[in-house]
Amino acid sequence: MSLIICRALVKTYRMGEMEVHALRGVSLKIDAGELVAVMGASGSGKSTLMNILGCLDIPTRGTYALDGIDISTLSGGRLAEIRNSKIGFVFQSFNLIARTTARENVQLPLFYRGLPSREQKALALRALARVGLADRERHHPAQLSGGQQQRVAIARALVTNPPIILADEPTGNLDSQASQEIMGTLTALNAEGITIILVTHEPDVARYARRIIMMKDGVILSDRRNEGVAVAQTVPSEAGV
Amino acid sequence: MNFLLMTVLVAFRVLGRHRLRSVLTMLGIIIGVGAVIAMVSIGEGAKAAVQAQIASFGTNVITILPGATTTTGVRTGHGGAVTLTISDMEELKKIPGVTDVGWARRDVTQVVHENKNWFTTINGVTTGYLVIRGWSTVSGDFFTPTDNDTAAKVVLIGNTVIENLFGPGEDPVGATIRIKNIPFKVVGTLIAKGYDTRGSDQDDVVFIPFNTAERKVMGTKFLGSIGAGFMSAESPEQMSQIVEEIKRILRQRHKLRSGQDDDFTVRNQLDIAKVQEGTSESMKLLLLAVASISLLVGGIGIMNILLVSVTERTREIGIRMAVGAKRRHILLQFLVEAVVLSTLGGLIGIGMGVAGANVASNIAGWPTIISSEILVIAFGFSALVGVFFGLYPANKASRLNPIEALRYE
Numbered sequence: 001m002s003l004i005i006c007r008a009l010v011k012t013y014r015m016g017e018m019e020v021h022a023l024r025g026v027s028l029k030i031d032a033g034e035l036v037a038v039m040g041a042s043g044s045g046k047s048t049l050m051n052i053l054g055c056l057d058i059p060t061r062g063t064y065a066l067d068g069i070d071i072s073t074l075s076g077g078r079l080a081e082i083r084n085s086k087i088g089f090v091f092q093s094f095n096l097i098a099r100t101t102a103r104e105n106v107q108l109p110l111f112y113r114g115l116p117s118r119e120q121k122a123l124a125l126r127a128l129a130r131v132g133l134a135d136r137e138r139h140h141p142a143q144l145s146g147g148q149q150q151r152v153a154i155a156r157a158l159v160t161n162p163p164i165i166l167a168d169e170p171t172g173n174l175d176s177q178a179s180q181e182i183m184g185t186l187t188a189l190n191a192e193g194i195t196i197i198l199v200t201h202e203p204d205v206a207r208y209a210r211r212i213i214m215m216k217d218g219v220i221l222s223d224r225r226n227e228g229v230a231v232a233q234t235v236p237s238e239a240g241v
Numbered sequence: 242m243n244f245l246l247m248t249v250l251v252a253f254r255v256l257g258r259h260r261l262r263s264v265l266t267m268l269g270i271i272i273g274v275g276a277v278i279a280m281v282s283i284g285e286g287a288k289a290a291v292q293a294q295i296a297s298f299g300t301n302v303i304t305i306l307p308g309a310t311t312t313t314g315v316r317t318g319h320g321g322a323v324t325l326t327i328s329d330m331e332e333l334k335k336i337p338g339v340t341d342v343g344w345a346r347r348d349v350t351q352v353v354h355e356n357k358n359w360f361t362t363i364n365g366v367t368t369g370y371l372v373i374r375g376w377s378t379v380s381g382d383f384f385t386p387t388d389n390d391t392a393a394k395v396v397l398i399g400n401t402v403i404e405n406l407f408g409p410g411e412d413p414v415g416a417t418i419r420i421k422n423i424p425f426k427v428v429g430t431l432i433a434k435g436y437d438t439r440g441s442d443q444d445d446v447v448f449i450p451f452n453t454a455e456r457k458v459m460g461t462k463f464l465g466s467i468g469a470g471f472m473s474a475e476s477p478e479q480m481s482q483i484v485e486e487i488k489r490i491l492r493q494r495h496k497l498r499s500g501q502d503d504d505f506t507v508r509n510q511l512d513i514a515k516v517q518e519g520t521s522e523s524m525k526l527l528l529l530a531v532a533s534i535s536l537l538v539g540g541i542g543i544m545n546i547l548l549v550s551v552t553e554r555t556r557e558i559g560i561r562m563a564v565g566a567k568r569r570h571i572l573l574q575f576l577v578e579a580v581v582l583s584t585l586g587g588l589i590g591i592g593m594g595v596a597g598a599n600v601a602s603n604i605a606g607w608p609t610i611i612s613s614e615i616l617v618i619a620f621g622f623s624a625l626v627g628v629f630f631g632l633y634p635a636n637k638a639s640r641l642n643p644i645e646a647l648r649y650e
Contacts, residue, residue: 056563056643077567084565095560095647099258109564114244156564 003163003195004030004053009062011048011218022048023059024218030197032163035190037198037209037226045218047168050199054087054166055079067163084109088157090186092169094149096141096156102128103137106156113160127155131185147178154185164195171205183208187231245573252578255550256585263582266546270586270626271593273535274619278594280528281615283601286608288521295514297434297443299375301477303484304508305333305470305491324504327465329494336486338479339472343370344451346468348459352447353419354406361402362446363420365454371397373473376448381414381429389450392457396425400433400444418447421458425449477511484509536622540630543582547575547634558638559646572639579631580624587623591616 011023023045030036040046051057052064055071058079064071067086074082088109089095096105106124115123128134131151141149150170157165167186171179187208190196198209206212207230214221256263307325327344334342345366351358364370371383376397384395398406398413407413413427434443455461472487474480484507491505551558558571595611602609 051644054563056647077569080562080565080567083563089563091647095556095563097557097560108561111244111247112561112565112567112570116243117247160565 002029003032003034003067004028005063005065006053007063009049009052009059009064011045011052011057012060021218023052025062026215026218026220028213028220028223030195032195033190033193034211035187035196035198035209036211036213037200037206038213038215039200039203039206040215040221041201043217044215046199046215048218049215050166050168050197053197054089055082080112084112085160086162086164088154088160088162088165090150090153090157090165090167090170092172094141094146094153094173096149096152098142099140101138101140102133102144102152102155105141105152106159108156109160123159124155127159128152130158131155145178146174147181150174150178150182151185154182154189158189158194162194164197165189166197166199168199169201170198171200171202179205244570245577248574248577249581251574252581255578256581262546263585266542266582267539267586267589269535269539269542270583270623271539271590273532273539274587274590274623275593275597276535277528277532278591278611278615278619279597279601280531282594282598282609282611283607284521284524284528285610285612285615286602289610290608292514294435294437295510297375297437298510298513299373299471299473300510301474301480302373302510303472303474303480303487304510305330305472305487306506306508307467307469308504308506324495325467325470325491326463327467329491330467330470332494333470333472333487333490336483336490338475338483340475341369341373341473343367343373343471344467344469345370345471346451346454346459348454350421350458352402352406354413354416357406359402359405361399363454363458364446364448365451365459366448367451370451370471371448373471376434377432378429379432380412381427384428384448384450389452392452392455393450394423394425394453394457395428395450396420397429397431397448398427399431399446399448401442402445402447403430420447420449423457480509480511532622536626539583539586539623540626543579543627544630544634546582547579547631548637550578551575551634551638554638555641555646555649558641559643559649562641562643563647568639571641572635575635575638576628576631579635580627583623583627583630584620587620590623591619594619 006026006028009023009026010021013020013022026045026049038046038049048057052059055066056079058074059072062072066082069082071079071082083089097108103121103124106127107120110120110123125134125137128137131154133148133151133155136144136148136152141152144152154165165186170186171182174182183205186196186198198205200206207226207228210226210229211223212226213223305325330342330344333339343366345364347365348363349360350363351360352363367389368383368386378397381397383397384393387393388395396418398418403413406418407416413430416427417424418427419425431444431446431448437443449458451467455464472483474483487507488503492503495504497504561571598609598611601607
């Protein structure tokens with residue numbers, strides 16, 4: 001069974017008098033273990049699709065089933081639980097909480113899960129080790145490089161052991177060296193079986209994916225296999241990725 | 242529980258990051274609570290002092306004064322007419338609920354002990370009077386009803402008189418003092434009562450049996466007339482009813498027609514206490530107004546800073562929501578911050594208030610009472626202010642749309 005099944009997703013926003021049709025009928029299936037890139041220009045609806053897939057938003061019409069759960073009808077509280085247990089987010093601007101240590105940032109999803117703090121710490125340290133930052137647990141985001149910050153964000157996404165990681169322009173704020181490292185980390189995680197959905201407008205990033213979905217004006221333009229998958233340099237990690 | 246504890250820790254850390262801002266925010270609550278604690282402590286101290294004065298008069302005492310009107314219509318002032326007699330008092334003793342009856346006459350004259358003399362108030366009283374007014378002896382004993390019947394020349398002396406007639410360490414009991422040149426044997430010394438509500442020294446007094454006063458010291462125009470009658474009631478609730486009964490009986494005994502003024506005055510100790518309670522009630526209302534205004538101002542300060550904080554941390558809220566925070570988690574986080582601010586302010590305010598009260602009692606010499614009750618109330622109210630004024634910003638934060646919050650710059 002597919003991990004993600006979307007049928008005829010429609011999303012309409014009202015902006016004053018105007019109706020904005022962000023999604024005009026998107027049907028999509030993603031299987032467990034895939035590495036999918038969603039591409040498109042700004043305004044193509046890829047961010048809206050991302051928000052819905054990430055359970056941050058619900059579609060106006062259509063259905064979305066994640067891991068067999070019908071998301072389209074859930075309440076805000078249940079959506080928060082799904083985000084906490086099924087999805088890890090990686091954002092373009094890292095979105096770490098300032099003046100809070102790397103480890104505490106990584107602990108955050110576990111905090112809302114209500115785990116005992118000892119367990120939170122242990123799991124957070126393990127996740128930091130997986131992205132090669134075990135020695136940076138006490139550093140604040142401002143003391144870390146962009147690439148390191150993004151790896152802390154990936155550790156935060158990983159810490160709950162979610163089946164899916166949603167990465168929204170994960171390399172958008174990074175130089176090419178750091179970008180390569182981050183893509184290396186993500187592909188390595190994919191190799192471990194985590195489904196990864198990348199949203200990007202950079203072909204350089206998309207080439208790491210085995211499947212590329214092109215969007216335009218709220219519909220899927222093309223959905224094809226990527227024949228020439230790039231192999232990223234892997235980041236050495238203490239925990240033995 | 243774990244979550245709440247962690248939230249409190251996070252709140253402390255967030256507030257610690259903006260120390261100056263947090264302290265300025267708490268200032269309203271600190272000043273309000275501090276002022277109220279200090280004022281209540283001083284007020285309670287003053288009230289207790291007044292109550293002690295009232296209590297020194299005796300408990301549940303009803304006073305009956307003769308006068309002010311004589312049959313000729315000349316108004317002579319209290320005690321100016323000889324309209325109240327021992328037989329009146331004997332009759333009033335039969336009213337249900339009355340525990341004791343006593344009466345007194347007074348005169349101001351010189352008392353002499355060896356080479357020392359002192360002008361003081363001589364009271365001819367019955368033993369009932371001594372009991373009603375709550376007198377007791379430090380050494381020696383009251384004179385007995387027999388001493389009264391036989392008009393014995395015995396005397397009880399008050400503390401101020403002792404100080405002026407006897408040297409230090411001298412035991413007055415058994416000594417002889419002269420009142421209007423008549424020798425009296427001191428049978429007891431009285432406890433010190435201090436000043437009464439009108440500021441006169443209650444200890445500047447000597448007591449001799451009523452009959453002795455009437456027949457040997459003061460003389461009388463009319464045998465059996467008394468200067469003042471005193472009665473005590475079983476309980477405060479019965480007092481006004483007893484007062485009505487006293488008036489009815491005395492009007493009947495004095496053969497007053499309806500429409501004619503009373504030729505006596507009845508005073509109820511409770512009425513004096515009520516006046517005092519009235520002033521402390523208005524004091525309380527004033528304090529309540531001050532407290533509410535300062536807590537309101539302090540609360541608005543907290544709400545204001547929290548709204549700023551919510552705006553500043555919009556993106557953080559978005560992140561928290563993205564990783565699985567529910568609305569109630571966000572609500573609680575900001576509510577806890579508000580409550581931490583307000584209770585911390587309350588605690589500091591309590592500390593300042595207690596310190597202020599101590600300064601008032603040590604430097605100005607005012608009596609102060611710091612009741613633990615008011616401290617608990619002050620703390621409770623400051624927490625309540627946090628909840629009340631934190632609710633709006635916290636609710637605002639919890640209703641943010643996670644997508645928009647994440648995009649907020």
